[in-house]
Amino acid sequence: MEQEFSMTTQAEFKVKNPIDWVTTIFLLTSPLVGIFGTLYVALYETIHLGTWALFLFYFFATGMGITVGYHRLFSHKAYEAKSPIKLLLLLFGAAAFQSTALEWSEDHRIHHKFVDTDKDPYSIKKGFWYAHIGWLFRKRNYVQQGVQDLASDPLVLWQHKHFYSISIFMCFILPGLITMLWGSFLEGFFVAGFLRLFVVHQFTFFINSACHVWGERTFSKEQTARDNWVIAFFTFGEGFHNFHHEFQMDYRNGIRWYDYDPSKWMIKFLSFFGLTYNLKKVSEEKILQKTMFIKEKETLHQFANLGEEKLKTWSEQLAHLRETAIAEFQKWSKAKQTANEKEAVVSKEKFETTKENWEKLLSQPLFF
Ligand SMILES: [Zn+2]
Ligand SMILES: [Zn+2]
Numbered sequence: 001m002e003q004e005f006s007m008t009t010q011a012e013f014k015v016k017n018p019i020d021w022v023t024t025i026f027l028l029t030s031p032l033v034g035i036f037g038t039l040y041v042a043l044y045e046t047i048h049l050g051t052w053a054l055f056l057f058y059f060f061a062t063g064m065g066i067t068v069g070y071h072r073l074f075s076h077k078a079y080e081a082k083s084p085i086k087l088l089l090l091l092f093g094a095a096a097f098q099s100t101a102l103e104w105s106e107d108h109r110i111h112h113k114f115v116d117t118d119k120d121p122y123s124i125k126k127g128f129w130y131a132h133i134g135w136l137f138r139k140r141n142y143v144q145q146g147v148q149d150l151a152s153d154p155l156v157l158w159q160h161k162h163f164y165s166i167s168i169f170m171c172f173i174l175p176g177l178i179t180m181l182w183g184s185f186l187e188g189f190f191v192a193g194f195l196r197l198f199v200v201h202q203f204t205f206f207i208n209s210a211c212h213v214w215g216e217r218t219f220s221k222e223q224t225a226r227d228n229w230v231i232a233f234f235t236f237g238e239g240f241h242n243f244h245h246e247f248q249m250d251y252r253n254g255i256r257w258y259d260y261d262p263s264k265w266m267i268k269f270l271s272f273f274g275l276t277y278n279l280k281k282v283s284e285e286k287i288l289q290k291t292m293f294i295k296e297k298e299t300l301h302q303f304a305n306l307g308e309e310k311l312k313t314w315s316e317q318l319a320h321l322r323e324t325a326i327a328e329f330q331k332w333s334k335a336k337q338t339a340n341e342k343e344a345v346v347s348k349e350k351f352e353t354t355k356e357n358w359e360k361l362l363s364q365p366l367f368f
Contacts, residue, residue, distance in 0.1 A: 017138040037190030065092030075105040078251035095170035124212035132209035211241035220246040237261030321358035
């Protein structure tokens with residue numbers, strides 16, 4: 001799946017996508033404004049604790065405006081949301097200054113469709129820094145591909161049309177007005193505005209860079225996306241990116257209950273009040289099937305020197321056990337749904353024993 005970017009492709013790309021000076025200058029100077037602005041305020045007054053609380057609130061609200069809103073709701077339609085929630089996500093998403101929900105989703109859908117190829121807008125194959133921030137320094141050269149559903153959403157269109165006034169107000173002015181309640185306008189403007197924006201930018205950019213470089217590939221080996229809980233901590237739960245690329249319609253990225261995925265928790269929490277609904281989840285059986293298959297393929301590949309005949313016998317026996325385990329798992333799920341307790345106990349036990357045998361066989365290559 002390695003994709004080389006030839007000189008011609010690169011040259012063509014530079015012509016089609018000239019440097020976007022406004023974005024480039026903004027992305028390079030806004031961190032400095034955040035850092036030095038905060039230092040400037042700190043020189044003249046003690047920054048109020050409330051301002052730091054607002055910084056934290058804005059950090060989560062705008063970061064999750066992107067992950068819960070732009071990403072899981074608008075790009076992937078992994079769940080549906082009532083209008084007030086949609087509006088809040090669009091307002092705080094705009095305060096993360098990452099373009100409109102419409103354009104963001106368009107880039108992101110193309111990223112999934114063409115991941116790791118030269119059509120991927122932030123392909124990791126073009127380098128870590130390109131995927132992280134470099135791609136933003138160039139103008140986009142496509143207009144509304146595959147986002148017709150969003151283009152007909154009045155709220156999304158409203159945000160798209162008035163993006164700059166909404167984002168400038170939500171990102172810089174509103175925090176300033178809030179901190180005027182206990183201090184100066186500049187506290188909110190620099191600390192919860194620019195400094196917070198710098199942190200949110202870098203953390204969300206990690207999803208396109210770090211999440212495609214470091215971590216495990218448990219659910220799919222066909223592309224570069226990885227699962228990494230450390231990165232999940234900095235990306236509002238998006239660090240489980242391998243799972244996400246394989247099952248992009250799932251509203252969760254971290255599937256185990258303890259996986260740090262505040263975006264998933266927020267979507268679920270709002271669903272208790274009917275504010276979000278139709279939460280999509282891939283079946284456990286599909287996940288099991290995929291993980292067992294990948295583990296098997298990987299182990300067989302490691303012992304390729306066993307010889308064709310031995311490998312064939314081993315792989316046939318493994319496949320048989322895997323299929324039996326999945327069939328028992330299906331029976332168990334069905335029995336649970338129909339509240340057939342007796343059947344559930346039997347099939348659960350059969351599933352567990354078969355899976356254990358499969359694991360044993362997987363760890364005994366020398367047996368052949
Ligand atoms: Zn990705
Ligand atoms: Zn995605």
